[in-house]
Amino acid sequence: QLQLQESGPGLVKPSETLSLTCTVSGGSISSNNFYWGWIRQPPGKGLEWIGRIFYSGRTYYNPSLKSRGTISVDTSKNQFSLTLKYVTAADTAVYYCARLHGDRWYDVWGQGTTVTVS
Amino acid sequence: DIQMTQSPSSVSASVGDRVTITCRASQGISSWLAWYQQKSGKAPKLLIYAASSLQSGVPSRFSGSGSGTEFTLTISSLQPEDFATYYCQQADSFPLTFGGGTNVEIK
Numbered sequence: 001q002l003q004l005q006e007s008g009p010g011l012v013k014p015s016e017t018l019s020l021t022c023t024v025s026g027g028s029i030s031s032n033n034f035y036w037g038w039i040r041q042p043p044g045k046g047l048e049w050i051g052r053i054f055y056s057g058r059t060y061y062n063p064s065l066k067s068r069g070t071i072s073v074d075t076s077k078n079q080f081s082l083t084l085k086y087v088t089a090a091d092t093a094v095y096y097c098a099r100l101h102g103d104r105w106y107d108v109w110g111q112g113t114t115v116t117v118s
Numbered sequence: 119d120i121q122m123t124q125s126p127s128s129v130s131a132s133v134g135d136r137v138t139i140t141c142r143a144s145q146g147i148s149s150w151l152a153w154y155q156q157k158s159g160k161a162p163k164l165l166i167y168a169a170s171s172l173q174s175g176v177p178s179r180f181s182g183s184g185s186g187t188e189f190t191l192t193i194s195s196l197q198p199e200d201f202a203t204y205y206c207q208q209a210d211s212f213p214l215t216f217g218g219g220t221n222v223e224i225k
Contacts, residue, residue: 063213105152112161
C-alpha cells in the first residue's frame with residue numbers, strides 16, 4: 001500500500017528557508033501515471049495548492065508563491081522535496097505531500113507536518 | 119485562477135439526514151472536479167473525482183453530480199463518521215484551486 005511521509009523542521013525563522021521532504025513507500029515515484037505535489041493549510045483555514053513535480057523533474061508552481069518555492073525529486077531515494085525561501089508568518093501551516101492522479105486530483109496523502117515561522 | 123465557491127460554509131444535520139453541498143466554479147471546468155473529506159487533525163481524503171466517480175473504498179451514500187460551473191456533493195443518509203469538513207477542488211487548469219470548505223456539524 002502506497003504511503004507518503006513528510007519530514008523536516010517544525011520551526012523556521014522569518015526570512016529563512018523552509019525545507020521539507022516527502023518519502024514515498026510501497027510504490028515507485030517513477031511512474032508515468034502520477035505526479036507528486038505539495039499542499040498546505042494555514043491554521044483554521046482552507047487548502048492551498050503549492051505545486052507539483054513529475055519524476056522527470058517537470059514542475060508547476062502556484063504563482064501566488066511569487067517564485068519562492070522549488071520542488072525537486074530524487075528517484076534514487078523515492079523522495080521529493082519542497083523548499084520555500086524568505087518565509088514569513090503567513091507561511092505557517094500544515095504542509096501535506098500527496099500523489100496527484102493524472103495531474104488532476106490527490107488520491108494518496110501524507111499525514112501532514114506542521115511548520116511554524118517564528 | 120479559477121475561483122471555487124462552496125455553499126453553505128457550515129451545515130448542521132442529524133444522523134440519517136440527506137445533506138447537499140454546492141460548489142461553483144468561476145468559469146466552466148467540464149467535469150474536472152474532485153471532492154475531499156477532512157476530519158479534524160487529519161489529511162484530506164478523496165471521495166469523488168471527475169465530478170461523479172466514487173473513489174475506491176468510499177461508501178455509496180456519497181455521490182457527486184454536475185458539470186460546467188455548478189456541482190453538488192450529496193450524502194444520502196448522514197452517518198456519525200461523516201461529520202467533517204468537505205472541500206471541492208477544480209482539476210481543469212493550473213493552479214489547482216480548492217473551495218473554502220463546508221463544515222458538516224452535528225445538530
